[in-house]
Amino acid sequence: xxxxxxxxxxxxxxxxxxxxxxxxxxxxxxxxxxxxxxxxxxxxxxxxxxxxxxxxxxxxxxxxxxxxxxxxxxxxxxxxxxxxxxxxxxxxxxxxxxxxxxxxxxxxxxxxxxxxxxxxxxxxxxxxxxxxxxxxxxxxxxxxxxxxxxxxxxxxxxxxxxxxxxxxxxxxxxxxxxxxxxxxxxxxxxxxxxxxxxxxxxxxxxxxxxxxxxxxxxxxxxxxxxxxxxxxxxxxxxxxxxxxxxxxxxxxxxxxxxxxxxxxxxxxxxxxxxxxxxxxxxxxxxxxxxxxxxxxxxxxxxxxxxxxxxxxxxxxxxxxxxxxxxxxxxxxxxxxxxxxxxxxxxxxxxxxxxxxxxxxxxxxxxxxxxxxxxxxxxxxxxxxxxxxxxxxxxxxxxxxxxxxxxxxxxxxxxxxxxxxxxxxxxxxxxxxxxxxxxxxxxxxxxxxxxxxxxxxxxxxxxxxxxxxxxxxxxxxxxxxxxxxxxxxxxxxxxxxxxxxxxxxxxxxxxxxxxxxxxxxxxxxxxxxxxxxxxxxxxxxxxxxxxxxxxx
Amino acid sequence: xxxxxxxxxxxxxxxxxxxxxxxxxxxxxxxxxxxxxxxxxxxxxxxxxxxxxxxxxxxxxxxxxxxxxxxxxxxxxxxxxxxxxxxxxxxxxxxxxxxxxxxxxxxxxxxxxxxxxxxxxxxxxxxxxxxxxxxxxxxxxxxxxxxxxxxxxxxxxxxxxxxxxxxxxxxxxxxxxxxxxxxxxxxxxxxxxxxxxxxxxxxxxxxxxxxxxxxxxxxxxxxxxxxxxxxxxxxxxxxxxxxxxxxxxxxxxxxxxxxxxxxxxxxxxxxxxxxxxxxxxxxxxxxxxxxxxxxxxxxxxxxxxxxxxxxxxxxxxxxxxxxxxxxxxxxxxxxxxxxxxxxxxxxxxxxxxxxxxxxxxxxxxxxxxxxxxxxxxxxxxxxxxxxxxxxxxxxxxxxxxxxxxxxxxxxxxxxxxxxxxxxxxxxxxxxxxxxxxxxxxx
Numbered sequence: 001x002x003x004x005x006x007x008x009x010x011x012x013x014x015x016x017x018x019x020x021x022x023x024x025x026x027x028x029x030x031x032x033x034x035x036x037x038x039x040x041x042x043x044x045x046x047x048x049x050x051x052x053x054x055x056x057x058x059x060x061x062x063x064x065x066x067x068x069x070x071x072x073x074x075x076x077x078x079x080x081x082x083x084x085x086x087x088x089x090x091x092x093x094x095x096x097x098x099x100x101x102x103x104x105x106x107x108x109x110x111x112x113x114x115x116x117x118x119x120x121x122x123x124x125x126x127x128x129x130x131x132x133x134x135x136x137x138x139x140x141x142x143x144x145x146x147x148x149x150x151x152x153x154x155x156x157x158x159x160x161x162x163x164x165x166x167x168x169x170x171x172x173x174x175x176x177x178x179x180x181x182x183x184x185x186x187x188x189x190x191x192x193x194x195x196x197x198x199x200x201x202x203x204x205x206x207x208x209x210x211x212x213x214x215x216x217x218x219x220x221x222x223x224x225x226x227x228x229x230x231x232x233x234x235x236x237x238x239x240x241x242x243x244x245x246x247x248x249x250x251x252x253x254x255x256x257x258x259x260x261x262x263x264x265x266x267x268x269x270x271x272x273x274x275x276x277x278x279x280x281x282x283x284x285x286x287x288x289x290x291x292x293x294x295x296x297x298x299x300x301x302x303x304x305x306x307x308x309x310x311x312x313x314x315x316x317x318x319x320x321x322x323x324x325x326x327x328x329x330x331x332x333x334x335x336x337x338x339x340x341x342x343x344x345x346x347x348x349x350x351x352x353x354x355x356x357x358x359x360x361x362x363x364x365x366x367x368x369x370x371x372x373x374x375x376x377x378x379x380x381x382x383x384x385x386x387x388x389x390x391x392x393x394x395x396x397x398x399x400x401x402x403x404x405x406x407x408x409x410x411x412x413x414x415x416x417x418x419x420x421x422x423x424x425x426x427x428x429x430x431x432x433x434x435x436x437x438x439x440x441x442x443x444x445x446x447x448x449x450x451x452x453x454x455x456x457x458x459x460x461x462x463x464x465x466x467x468x469x470x471x472x473x474x475x476x477x478x479x480x481x482x483x484x485x486x487x488x489x490x491x492x493x494x495x496x497x498x499x500x501x502x503x504x505x506x507x508x509x510x511x512x513x514x515x516x517x518x519x520x521x522x523x524x525x526x527x528x529x530x531x532x533x534x535x536x537x538x539x540x541x542x543x544x545x546x547x548x549x550x551x
Numbered sequence: 552x553x554x555x556x557x558x559x560x561x562x563x564x565x566x567x568x569x570x571x572x573x574x575x576x577x578x579x580x581x582x583x584x585x586x587x588x589x590x591x592x593x594x595x596x597x598x599x600x601x602x603x604x605x606x607x608x609x610x611x612x613x614x615x616x617x618x619x620x621x622x623x624x625x626x627x628x629x630x631x632x633x634x635x636x637x638x639x640x641x642x643x644x645x646x647x648x649x650x651x652x653x654x655x656x657x658x659x660x661x662x663x664x665x666x667x668x669x670x671x672x673x674x675x676x677x678x679x680x681x682x683x684x685x686x687x688x689x690x691x692x693x694x695x696x697x698x699x700x701x702x703x704x705x706x707x708x709x710x711x712x713x714x715x716x717x718x719x720x721x722x723x724x725x726x727x728x729x730x731x732x733x734x735x736x737x738x739x740x741x742x743x744x745x746x747x748x749x750x751x752x753x754x755x756x757x758x759x760x761x762x763x764x765x766x767x768x769x770x771x772x773x774x775x776x777x778x779x780x781x782x783x784x785x786x787x788x789x790x791x792x793x794x795x796x797x798x799x800x801x802x803x804x805x806x807x808x809x810x811x812x813x814x815x816x817x818x819x820x821x822x823x824x825x826x827x828x829x830x831x832x833x834x835x836x837x838x839x840x841x842x843x844x845x846x847x848x849x850x851x852x853x854x855x856x857x858x859x860x861x862x863x864x865x866x867x868x869x870x871x872x873x874x875x876x877x878x879x880x881x882x883x884x885x886x887x888x889x890x891x892x893x894x895x896x897x898x899x900x901x902x903x904x905x906x907x908x909x910x911x912x913x914x915x916x917x918x919x920x921x922x923x924x925x926x927x928x929x930x931x932x933x934x935x936x937x938x939x940x941x942x943x944x945x946x947x948x949x950x951x952x953x954x955x956x957x958x959x960x961x962x963x964x965x966x967x968x969x970x971x972x973x974x975x976x977x978x979x980x981x982x983x984x985x986x987x988x989x990x991x992x993x
Binding site for chain 1: 723740750751918924926929934947948
């Protein structure tokens with residue numbers, strides 16, 4: 001009860017007023033109602049001759065108000081304009097009981113109740129010049145509908161609840177100039193390198209990791225953080241060379257204190273975290289150290305810019321590519337720059353900064369068709385491979401931090417090289433059954449148990465091994481509208497931790513029409529210890545309902 | 552025979568009985584007359600065109616091919632007809648662009664549609680199938696890029712087919728690359744299983760890319776006359792097509808003829824004389840192929856496949872494909888310049904139908920610089936080079952094409968048909984109404 005009172009007070013001081021919050025809530029409810037109204041309209045019988053399921057389905061099949069009343073009339077009026085709109089609704093509900101886990105109170109039911117409206121406009125100025133704008137309006141009702149102590153991330157970062165500034169709304173904005181052998185794209189954009197399930201060489205843009213271990217490859221398009229850059233490609237016969245010049249810099253977004261995926265391993269307890277403005281704003285940590293303002297790369301300093309190159313070639317059944325990226329780390333590392341003492345004891349002064357990284361990557365794929373496979377006959381297969389070697393990654397070194405606390409000269413950081421890679425086998429079995437087996441490896445060179453985590457390296461160990469298996473198929477009896485898919489991701493590691501848990505995801509998707517898609521997603525986490533990568537989320541099993549309307 | 556099959560047989564026979572009692576005509580055709588004939592009943596003219604031998608001299612380079620040089624001279628063996636048939640794949644056998652619209656409908660009327668821009672680059676030896684025949688096994692003979700523009704969820708999706716000539720030691724027919732705007736990634740995908748339907752459609756890869764004649768055994772089974780292939784419903788009097796210059800025009804559907812207006816060999820009654828040819832998979836080439844037989848109705852002059860039936864592993868009729876053709880490339884000899892304008896595919900027991908309309912056809916040679924369009928990495932640019940959108944989509948499910956005729960009484964020894972009675976009933980109901988009917992409670 002006392003805690004509840006404290007929350008109310010803190011909301012008054014840190015968050016917007018209750019009146020403003022009420023207005024936001026009303027806005028949010030209207031946004032959700034818009035989505036529900038679409039569904040209700042869909043449920044109207046197609047004709048006035050009484051309700052029938054088939055009639056409903058026929059009506060639904062051609063139900064496209066966005067296309068009929070927005071995009072098509074505009075495109076007819078302006079033939080050089082191309083518009084695409086999408087409305088997404090995602091909700092994930094926890095299935096476990098409400099109980100504290102680690103440092104988290106976890107007294108909430110929902111992991112997200114997010115509505116996202118995307119409007120992409122392209123205008124063809126000439127046959128070679130086009131301007132493109134991709135805009136996002138997002139509202140996550142989670143922070144309004146779930147009155148839980150454990151949810152308060154929106155108080156510090158409003159983008160966890162809604163996008164209401166230019167940076168988030170104007171997601172992409174660029175001009176492209178195209179010739180058959182030459183391509184120039186200038187502006188704010190996202191680049192997807194890599195072909196695997198998971199991120200291996202897909203490193204150009206930072207990422208919004210608010211969903212932590214539940215961020216899937218299919219979410220990357222909406223979760224990558226676009227950057228201002230110049231993107232040039234020249235096409236030779238079977239080879240292309242892509243060069244990027246990126247003056248812009250953005251950090252990754254991590255699951256903050258008070259967000260549903262905030263790690264239960266991250267101190268302090270929620271009751272302390274949510275009442276500490278300094279902690280929430282990143283000016284201190286659970287140990288009471290002082291954290292200075294971070295030093296970030298500057299757009300106006302040429303030496304701070306990032307550069308990347310990619311060479312791709314297709315030779316018959318084999319395709320391959322090489323990449324290099326002179327980049328900044330996306331997550332700040334904190335160097336010890338001093339010490340101070342107060343009534344709680346001795347503390348460190350930490351300077352967050354971003355480290356320069358060299359990424360070297362390789363990608364390849366190869367296709368073949370095996371003959372006379374028992375029970376299957378011919379079996380088309382694609383083998384994909386991808387790897388990224390990163391030089392000079394900064395790791396928090398807890399041995400050095402401990403030494404610094406006891407007065408030694410140490411900055412608390414160790415640099416290591418990391419390697420991550422995967423090999424995927426993609427099989428096309430009869431009856432449209434797809435099977436992908438993708439063993440993935442993460443490795444930290446010169447690892448020791450005092451190291452924390454760092455880009456590209458293993459989680460909590462020298463190496464991680466994750467043999468991902470995906471099986472999926474459409475159901476022909478439903479006209480392939482119903483699709484089932486199962487993805488299993490166990491993680492093993494060594495030399496210390498062994499099994500770090502498993503993530504299982506079962507997806508049932510149904511095509512309500514060619515414009516509307518519904519998905520039911522069950523995700524569960526099991527095994528491993530409470531401080532393991534998946535083990536820590538053992539109580540985060542959830543079921544999600546997703547709806548997508550594209551017009 | 553179980554009750555369902557008996558009922559189906561009675562329903563199938565009903566139209567024949569009806570016609571016998573009450574003679575009527577369609578396009579000048581006497582519907583009561585038997586149009587089909589077995590080999591024994593071929594006319595003298597027909598016998599002069601066909602060579603019924605199955606063993607003919609073999610090529611010294613590729614013993615699985617005939618010694619006679621393509622495009623062959625009359626009389627033609629069934630195998631040679633099979634080679635000529637290879638000209639008439641889903642898309643024309645020359646470099647071109649076209650706007651493609653397509654759709655699938657279930658028996659309940661659930662309709663999905665799509666539209667794409669297709670860019671075809673015929674490589675390795677020019678037009679027709681000469682390039683494919685002259686290529687060595689494993690060599691590329693065609694590059695095809697598809698840029699989807701509709702529905703919105705597929706807008707920007709692209710697929711690149713790198714099509715290869717097969718050989719006994721080189722069985723891969725396709726390198727398949729796709730680009731998904733939602734993933735922003737170009738991926739090499741496993742080649743589709745050749746005889747399996749694409750998702751949510753009736754045809755599969757081999758139906759679209761064509762079958763290589765040397766993978767099949769060929770024989771004639773007779774002759775027939777076709778009066779209709781693709782049938783428009785009575786509630787769709789016109790269709791919006793596109794000319795080569797990109798301009799749209801409305802075409803009266805009643806005026807669309809099976810081989811277009813330029814075809815010189817229509818019968819006086821409007822029909823087209825066809826040979827009926829059977830192709831069976833050669834186990835040495837196609838082990839475990841899930842198709843037991845393909846029956847083609849090909850016109851007697853160009854060997855264009857106006858109607859194609861695919862039979863399942865058990866030997867029963869599975870799908871029917873009917874087409875309308877048009878002479879699209881006048882730079883080629885008349886028979887080579889024909890391409891398909893309309894297709895309707897029917898998977899009879901699932902009662903699933905797919906259609907394709909090809910419009911806005913432009914024959915086009917790709918410059919050296921433009922060859923880059925046909926590389927996997929090009930798709931990443933998401934560049935729709937030619938803004939050609941087909942407007943031949945269907946507005947309402949009731950305006951979908953009619954189910955193809957079954958012709959259940961023709962060549963019964965070769966064409967086992969086991970069909971659900973409700974499908975036969977629906978077909979009859981559509982024929983009487985002139986358009987598709989959807990029950991409210993099925």
